[in-house]
Amino acid sequence: MINDLKGDEAWRMFRILSEFTEGFDKLANIDCGVSIFGSARLDEKSHYYKATREIANQLAKNDFTIITGGGPGIMEAANRGAADAGKENVGLNIELPFEQHPNPYQSIPMEFQYFFVRKVMFVKYSIGYVCMPGGFGTLDELFESLTLMQTHKVFKMPVILFGSEHWQGLLDWIHERVMDLNLIDKNDLKLIHVTDDVSEVLDIMLKHRKWKEKQVEQNTPNL
Numbered sequence: 001m002i003n004d005l006k007g008d009e010a011w012r013m014f015r016i017l018s019e020f021t022e023g024f025d026k027l028a029n030i031d032c033g034v035s036i037f038g039s040a041r042l043d044e045k046s047h048y049y050k051a052t053r054e055i056a057n058q059l060a061k062n063d064f065t066i067i068t069g070g071g072p073g074i075m076e077a078a079n080r081g082a083a084d085a086g087k088e089n090v091g092l093n094i095e096l097p098f099e100q101h102p103n104p105y106q107s108i109p110m111e112f113q114y115f116f117v118r119k120v121m122f123v124k125y126s127i128g129y130v131c132m133p134g135g136f137g138t139l140d141e142l143f144e145s146l147t148l149m150q151t152h153k154v155f156k157m158p159v160i161l162f163g164s165e166h167w168q169g170l171l172d173w174i175h176e177r178v179m180d181l182n183l184i185d186k187n188d189l190k191l192i193h194v195t196d197d198v199s200e201v202l203d204i205m206l207k208h209r210k211w212k213e214k215q216v217e218q219n220t221p222n223l
Helices: 002-026 047-061 074-084 115-124 136-150 164-179 187-191 198-217
Strands: 033-037 063-069 089-094 108-113 124-129 161-163 192-195
Touching: 002 108, 002 115, 033 047, 033 074, 033 136, 047 063, 047 074, 047 161, 047 198, 063 074, 074 089, 089 115, 108 115, 115 124, 115 136, 124 136, 124 198, 136 161, 136 187, 161 164, 161 198, 164 187, 164 192, 187 192, 192 198
Parallel strands: 033 063, 033 124, 063 089, 089 108, 124 161, 161 192
Antiparallel strands: none
């Protein structure tokens, strides 16, 4: 029995490697991606669905590649907004027991079994994150991105929280509890932008892309 388990683990390594290989191959040409995260439970009646669709549309028209988790709700809205602009967009789907089914608007769909492989694709091919209201999955993606930037494991990039009413309570708790105990530095919070304005999201991403291009021209590390 122990030998059989070891064999299963060895084959799992090959499955993991195959997911990395396929992801790197399919997404190799993306250099200005923006990942949009949010709940699968917010449908097209939601204000946030409509805002997401508009954000993605404006970003796509300005040559950003929209990257989502490929599912329904906010993910669907983001892929749909890019499709409305006639632009290529990515859906990084994950096998889940509920809620996750691929939306029809993604032009580069991918399927993942492992969350950690999928997360690498979000980070590697994005120059910015937009977080719409969401649950544990969205919060996981938000805090992982902040942790990677705080620890200089990835380059700094904008993390935009859209919907001040939704996010303000969390930010207040971070300021009043986490910062007061000196568990994070106040400079860490400079990585976060909060807005309710679609045009501000585009403006932040355009400025960051311009800055990033300048860093590349000067061959300057942007950690």
